[in-house]
Amino acid sequence: MRMKRSTFLVSSFFAAWCLCATAQTALPPGHPSSKELMAAEGVMTSANIARGAADVCHIxxxxxxxxxxxxxxxxxxxxxxxxxxxxxxxxxxxxVDRFDKLKTSDPAAYRKQISEACPALDHGMDEVTQPQ
Structure with a gap:
C-alpha cells in the first residue's frame, strides 16, 4: 500500500510539473507543423523537468x-x-516558488514531497542519460 501511495505521489508530482509546462505554453510565431509543435512541447516539458531537478532536487x-x-x-x-x-x-x-514557499511554511510536507519525488526524478534522469 505504501509503495502504491508513493508511486501515486511521484506520478502526481511529475504530472503537475508537466501540466505547468503545458498550461503556460506560448510558442513564438513560426511553428507551422504539428511535428515541430510536438518537438517544441517536448523540449519545453523537458526543460521544466530539468529546472525542477536543478532547483528543487539539487541534482x-x-x-x-x-x-x-x-x-x-x-x-x-x-x-x-x-x-x-x-x-x-x-x-x-x-x-520552484511553490516548493520554496512550502519549505518554510510546512517543512514536514516539503521534506515528504522531496523525499518521494526527487529520488524518482534522479533515477529517471539516470535512465535517460545512460548510453544504450
Whole structure:
C-alpha cells in the first residue's frame, strides 16, 4: 500500500510539473507543423523537468547538462531548441516558488514531497542519460 501511495505521489508530482509546462505554453510565431509543435512541447516539458531537478532536487549540474544534451538529440524537429528550452525553464518558476514557499511554511510536507519525488526524478534522469 505504501509503495502504491508513493508511486501515486511521484506520478502526481511529475504530472503537475508537466501540466505547468503545458498550461503556460506560448510558442513564438513560426511553428507551422504539428511535428515541430510536438518537438517544441517536448523540449519545453523537458526543460521544466530539468529546472525542477536543478532547483528543487539539487541534482548535479553535470547530470542536468547530460539530460539537456539527450533532449537536444531526441527532438531534432524542434524549430528553436534553445528558445524553447529557455521558455520551459522560465515556465517552471511558479513550481520552484511553490516548493520554496512550502519549505518554510510546512517543512514536514516539503521534506515528504522531496523525499518521494526527487529520488524518482534522479533515477529517471539516470535512465535517460545512460548510453544504450
Amino acid at each position: 548535479d549540474a553535470a547530470k542536468v547538462a547530460r539530460f539537456k544534451s539527450v533532449v537536444r538529440t531526441s527532438y531534432p524537429d524542434a524549430p528553436d531548441f534553445d528558445g524553447e528550452w529557455k521558455l520551459g525553464l522560465a515556465q517552471a518558476q511558479p513550481t
